[in-house]
Amino acid sequence: MILRLPFLSLHFSQRAASVGSGLFLALLIAFVASVQLGAFPLSLQQTWSTFSGNSEGVQRMIVIEHRLPRILTAIGAGAAFGMAGSMFQTMLRNPLASPDVIGFNAGASCGALLAMALTGDFVLPGAMTGGIITAIAVSALAWNNGLHPYRLILIGIGASLTLMACADVLMTKLDALTAAEMAKWLVGTLNTRDWDDVFLVWTGLALLTPLVIWLQFPLSRICMADDIATGLGLTLSPMRMLITATAVALVALAVSVAGPLPFVAFVSGPIARRLVRGGSPAVLHSAVVGAIVTLLADIAARSVPIAQLPAGVFTAIIGAPVLMWLLLVQFRKGTL
């Protein structure tokens, strides 16, 4: 299918369009369910009346002040993780890569713990600094006459493992109460999000998404062998730098509002690509999948009777079976 505007002509498959619409519908359903569910359940009618503006105090407060910011943060963070993961997987030609490969999450955890241990505060700035420094250091170490996928993966994994060990050491230096609080943050949580978080994540997405859409074109070529991509006229190393920087910015954005939620970035890409097929990088589909997974994880976290479990506990529980199911279905049908 071709979308033609005076300044733009986009080429995409019919399947990509229908899968995209389906995913969007699923996200919409998850959104409505998420508004309804919780310690104070709302009927569909009550939900509707809240949004149309004629509802009384408590109900309105629960939805507008508590649930909505949390839900919108979950969607934004999930979308950012999903896009970043899918970009890394396509660029590194490794379906199981994730932004963790570049050490961002490990660096962020280490930075957050270090800030906590030294100052007793500044978790978020610490995490951002740690994550970004690690990403830059890993890319710089992997650079040798250009940025090569394998070197990036190996150095990233090495850096991640080292930083994880450092994080464990730092954790033991904290008192029990702070350590418990930090452990929660490190798993990734959406508890007590407010409209500031929503504003931050959605502004970031609004700025980065056009760039991501533009990058889909080189991404769907860079995923072929180096020689072919070069032969087609792409300049690989600058393009890889740009893709890495964009993906790291997306992860930083998501971590800053939701903490290092595990697994979303890892699982969204494979699910989206298996649904879309045709060898497409499916970056935007991964965004919607990431949003759905995060939102479902948050619904689960809120619905479990044990008080205030972090959503990060559930992202893997929800994402992994979906991926396994897709792999199994395709394996049986022989389309894998």
Next chain:
Amino acid sequence: MTRATRLMAKDISVAFAKPAVLDELFVCIPDGKLTVIVGPNACGKSTLLRALARLQPVGTGQVILDGKSIHKQNSRSVARRLAILPQMPTAPEGLSVRDLVIRGRTPHQSALRQWSKDDAKAVALALEQTGMTQNACRPLEALSGGQRQRAWIAMALAQNTDILLLDEPTTYLDLPHQIELLTLVQNLNRETGRTVAMVLHDINLAARFADHVVALKNGRVHCEGSPTEVITEKTLGEVFSLPCSVIADPIHGTPHVIPA
């Protein structure tokens, strides 16, 4: 001897370690001809082809395309004049033949202008020329080796360049498919006047299809010329250290090598 040439290697050296893979090699790829590069294993055939396509950085010397060093030119602009099909190319799982061929249009497209009438025409033509129109919607992994190689050639054709470089396009194909593929390449050269340069292992096939043969030995051009000039008992002895007899192919008249 002077002849028209847009692509040439001017005293290029490439060294990963000693001895150098290419050693001050000089070669011109004649325009509009089908050139085949032959030589023993590790003589630098593939490295030369990759250097000619700017995939391989050169130590000294330069590759000249249209009068300027290819490594200093904009890669996209080079890709509109020269296409390369590397050895054993890979594509993401599930990619259909048509989507692969569309990728060949990359240097003529941009992220904001992903499809034009020219793109549609070039893709349809490339599929037709390679006989892949029927298989356009099938994923690459569902094809046989010969069909897959045709699909890749279709991608290179869709790039619509005057110069086409192929690195051992017949690898892993059985003899009928080798002949079929080389006939296709020869027809493309004859019908569209494209300059083609390819690396081939099989000297008899090189003799049969080439207009111009370049024989490499130890990173240098040992000799070059028409098949009858190059493929002789003497040169084969020198280049491949192969004792052999060369007779005229009873049907095509081209040289035919019979190893002793």
